[in-house]
Amino acid sequence: MIQDSLTLNKLIVLYMLDRVAFPMTAAQVSDFILGREYTVFLTLQQVIGELTETGLISAKTVLNRTYLSLTDEGRETLELFRNRINIAIRQDINTYLRENECALRNEISVSGRYYKATSGEYEAQLTAKDKDIKLIDLTLSVPDESTATAICENWQSKNQEIYQYLAKELF
Numbered sequence: 001m002i003q004d005s006l007t008l009n010k011l012i013v014l015y016m017l018d019r020v021a022f023p024m025t026a027a028q029v030s031d032f033i034l035g036r037e038y039t040v041f042l043t044l045q046q047v048i049g050e051l052t053e054t055g056l057i058s059a060k061t062v063l064n065r066t067y068l069s070l071t072d073e074g075r076e077t078l079e080l081f082r083n084r085i086n087i088a089i090r091q092d093i094n095t096y097l098r099e100n101e102c103a104l105r106n107e108i109s110v111s112g113r114y115y116k117a118t119s120g121e122y123e124a125q126l127t128a129k130d131k132d133i134k135l136i137d138l139t140l141s142v143p144d145e146s147t148a149t150a151i152c153e154n155w156q157s158k159n160q161e162i163y164q165y166l167a168k169e170l171f
Helices: 002-018 026-035 041-053 072-084 087-109 145-170
Strands: 057-062 065-070 110-116 122-130 133-142
Touching: 002 026, 002 041, 002 057, 002 065, 002 072, 002 087, 026 041, 026 065, 026 087, 041 057, 065 072, 087 110, 087 122, 110 145, 122 145, 133 145
Parallel strands: none
Antiparallel strands: 057 065, 110 122, 122 133
């Protein structure tokens, strides 16, 4: 029974990643699966780990976010076993992704990271993309790490209004 549960959860992750045209963060996948109580946190971590180890998904970590993508092998596996996912679960996933696609895409297309520059200051690098097109790539030099952290955190919530302000002022 436990193995069947693990298999179903693996198929749910594969199905979710197959239904979007962009990488999803592990947090986005977790929010959906845990929110629907399909499994518990530790089991989901095991599922994502095993899918990554077997090459069915790829995981790329940038700062504190892990981006998950379906590999060709994962897509082939899903095609073989798609019918093992209950139709109600597939519909639930499809509805969720349709209703939240813009928010999910926006969340992954905006990033802020910082690093210590050779000058001793910190640089906060802020980017926003639409699909694969960079809309903005801005680097700010600041004197300390706490300021750089705050800038990156604020970028996540205020990027649209900042971009609109810059576009208005510069165009």
